Amino acid sequence: MATIRVPEVVPSPAKDCEALHKAFEGFGTDEKAIIRILGCRNAAQRKLIRENYHQIYNKSLIDCLISELSGDFGKAVLLWTYDPPERDARLANEALKSKRMNITQLQVIAEIACASSPHHLVAVRQAYCSLFHRSLEEDIISNVSLPLQKILVSLVSSYRYDKEVVDSSLANVEATKLHEAVAAKKLHDHELLMILSTRNAYQLKKTFQLYKDNYGRSIDTDIMACGRGILESVMKVVIWCLDSPEKHFAEVVRAAIVGLGTDEDSLTRAIVARAEIDMMKVRGEYFDTNKSSLDNAVIGDTSGDYKDFLMTLLGAKI
Amino acid sequence: MATIRVPEVVPSPAKDCEALHKAFEGFGTDEKAIIRILGCRNAAQRKLIRENYHQIYNKSLIDCLISELSGDFGKAVLLWTYDPPERDARLANEALKSKRMNITQLQVIAEIACASSPHHLVAVRQAYCSLFHRSLEEDIISNVSLPLQKILVSLVSSYRYDKEVVDSSLANVEATKLHEAVAAKKLHDHELLMILSTRNAYQLKKTFQLYKDNYGRSIDTDIMACGRGILESVMKVVIWCLDSPEKHFAEVVRAAIVGLGTDEDSLTRAIVARAEIDMMKVRGEYFDTNKSSLDNAVIGDTSGDYKDFLMTLLGAKI
Numbered sequence: 001m002a003t004i005r006v007p008e009v010v011p012s013p014a015k016d017c018e019a020l021h022k023a024f025e026g027f028g029t030d031e032k033a034i035i036r037i038l039g040c041r042n043a044a045q046r047k048l049i050r051e052n053y054h055q056i057y058n059k060s061l062i063d064c065l066i067s068e069l070s071g072d073f074g075k076a077v078l079l080w081t082y083d084p085p086e087r088d089a090r091l092a093n094e095a096l097k098s099k100r101m102n103i104t105q106l107q108v109i110a111e112i113a114c115a116s117s118p119h120h121l122v123a124v125r126q127a128y129c130s131l132f133h134r135s136l137e138e139d140i141i142s143n144v145s146l147p148l149q150k151i152l153v154s155l156v157s158s159y160r161y162d163k164e165v166v167d168s169s170l171a172n173v174e175a176t177k178l179h180e181a182v183a184a185k186k187l188h189d190h191e192l193l194m195i196l197s198t199r200n201a202y203q204l205k206k207t208f209q210l211y212k213d214n215y216g217r218s219i220d221t222d223i224m225a226c227g228r229g230i231l232e233s234v235m236k237v238v239i240w241c242l243d244s245p246e247k248h249f250a251e252v253v254r255a256a257i258v259g260l261g262t263d264e265d266s267l268t269r270a271i272v273a274r275a276e277i278d279m280m281k282v283r284g285e286y287f288d289t290n291k292s293s294l295d296n297a298v299i300g301d302t303s304g305d306y307k308d309f310l311m312t313l314l315g316a317k318i
Numbered sequence: 319m320a321t322i323r324v325p326e327v328v329p330s331p332a333k334d335c336e337a338l339h340k341a342f343e344g345f346g347t348d349e350k351a352i353i354r355i356l357g358c359r360n361a362a363q364r365k366l367i368r369e370n371y372h373q374i375y376n377k378s379l380i381d382c383l384i385s386e387l388s389g390d391f392g393k394a395v396l397l398w399t400y401d402p403p404e405r406d407a408r409l410a411n412e413a414l415k416s417k418r419m420n421i422t423q424l425q426v427i428a429e430i431a432c433a434s435s436p437h438h439l440v441a442v443r444q445a446y447c448s449l450f451h452r453s454l455e456e457d458i459i460s461n462v463s464l465p466l467q468k469i470l471v472s473l474v475s476s477y478r479y480d481k482e483v484v485d486s487s488l489a490n491v492e493a494t495k496l497h498e499a500v501a502a503k504k505l506h507d508h509e510l511l512m513i514l515s516t517r518n519a520y521q522l523k524k525t526f527q528l529y530k531d532n533y534g535r536s537i538d539t540d541i542m543a544c545g546r547g548i549l550e551s552v553m554k555v556v557i558w559c560l561d562s563p564e565k566h567f568a569e570v571v572r573a574a575i576v577g578l579g580t581d582e583d584s585l586t587r588a589i590v591a592r593a594e595i596d597m598m599k600v601r602g603e604y605f606d607t608n609k610s611s612l613d614n615a616v617i618g619d620t621s622g623d624y625k626d627f628l629m630t631l632l633g634a635k636i
Contacts, residue, residue, distance in 0.1 A: 157475035
């Protein structure tokens with residue numbers, strides 16, 4: 001379900017490093033070569049490239065990219081080249097450092113907490129500690145006020161069972177508990193939070209489905225009916241990321257592109273984060289919802305190397 | 319600071335397996351050989367022995383131990399032979415399955431949450447999911463009532479920074495917050511819980527020290543002054559495990575041995591869990607507090623192979 005295209009015969013990491021090194025040489029930079037190489041390697045391959053580059057040239061590939069590239073293209077290549085847990089730890093830290101935490105920043109934390117595998121989420125927390133010498137949770141507590149603080153700390157601390165084990169009668173009971181909390185507008189209710197932060201993803205999908213079956217409206221619709229504040233918006237992101245991350249990321253792309261101007265940071269984040277996971281599904285979801293193609297939307301709103309890089313991650317042949 | 323004695327020249331895992339296999343053969347079991355081998359190997363070596371045993375004999379070493387050994391000796395050898403995260407996941411599950419959850423069971427969860435390294439705690443949560451097909455947090459929620467449920471879920475979900483980074487002025491501020499919560503008898507206060515479940519161990523030690531310096535009594539003394547219920551007892555275990563695990567485990571050994579009869583399960587758990595970590599410090603702490611030797615106490619309250627195995631873990635030459 002990934003969109004990146006890894007060539008059938010992949011050059012050795014040393015060969016890739018040589019080509020990248022050559023792309024950095026001289027006055028100009030060969031952006032096309034960087035796109036062609038890094039944009040067509042999966043996370044494990046990029047890791048080997050980073051390690052080999054350091055061994056061969058005694059320099060960090062990341063530092064070279066920082067000095068050679070700039071703008072949205074540079075940011076996108078950099079995010080893509082970091083190890084995925086380090087990338088998300090850096091994104092979370094950047095979001096938490098913002099002077100004004102609004103939905104754009106808070107949704108980054110919610111995405112990492114709710115649209116990641118349990119293993120990836122733990123790796124992000126480990127990377128966060130290594131990079132910033134304190135825990136992700138400590139920074140959420142310092143920078144986010146209650147009740148969102150409590151909600152986000154619970155969600156980033158989750159370690160869910162990751163196999164498909166579903167207990168329908170439990171889902172029914174918990175759909176009722178969720179409904180009672182949402183009906184009372186208690187979005188930070190303890191039981192609601194325990195359900196959302198400890199149950200496995202399959203169990204939660206069933207619970208959300210029974211919520212809709214039993215009460216006629218989906219839980220996210222009911223949450224948005226509680227109010228139009230930031231709490232409701234973040235909780236909607238939480239539900240979407242838990243229920244169907246592809247729906248959430250299709251919406252991130254749409255919101256980044258709609259209207260005048262483009263939110264390049266969000267567009268980059270969505271494509272970089274999901275190109276290796278479920279971008280095919282995101283593309284399908286985007287088409288179903290918007291009756292237009294995600295690829296065309298990206299082409300229409302971006303240009304130059306940035307466009308070429310994103311399109312490479314989306315599987316286009318540049 | 320471990321007490322186990324690994325020989326200077328360690329036999330190959332294959333040789334150890336051969337000796338263990340021989341110990342299981344025939345009508346009797348050679349318990350002494352089992353003690354001599356497994357009791358003198360560290361976790362990495364025991365892992366290799368388990369893996370080699372399976373490869374050579376196409377049988378699980380654990381299953382062989384279960385069928386060959388029994389009683390307190392069997393339980394102790396088994397706990398010691400499991401991979402440490404699997405051991406703790408099993409101990410937590412056993413505690414949570416108890417019909418009546420009292421302090422003995424709840425302290426097992428508190429110990430695992432608060433006296434483990436962040437890495438070990440995550441490994442326990444992973445092992446719990448693999449073994450029991452649900453998360454540790456889900457089982458805490460099903461089996462522990464509020465407010466302890468909330469406290470234990472937060473603590474087992476922690477992933478603290480593990481290096482010595484201490485901010486004294488923050489510790490001072492948080493000592494005051496802890497004091498206010500404890501003075502108001504709000505042991506499940508949100509801020510108190512966030513401090514205890516997200517700050518690194520070094521930071522917390524400083525905070526507890528400033529609590530005592532500023533308010534004249536230690537936080538655990540003040541907690542016990544709130545009441546003599548199970549909440550206070552568990553919170554005292556939490557503080558001791560965070561502040562000085564050796565003090566907690568010395569107390570577990572003392573409580574297991576004191577008076578008529580012995581609580582073998584607790585005695586085994588304390589020695590097995592800490593023999594490779596800080597049993598030297600536990601022994602020192604025991605002596606300081608009780609003015610008598612931990613080793614003599616164990617010798618006085620146990621017998622036979624069980625005694626020999628525990629004493630081997632404590633570094634005695636049997």
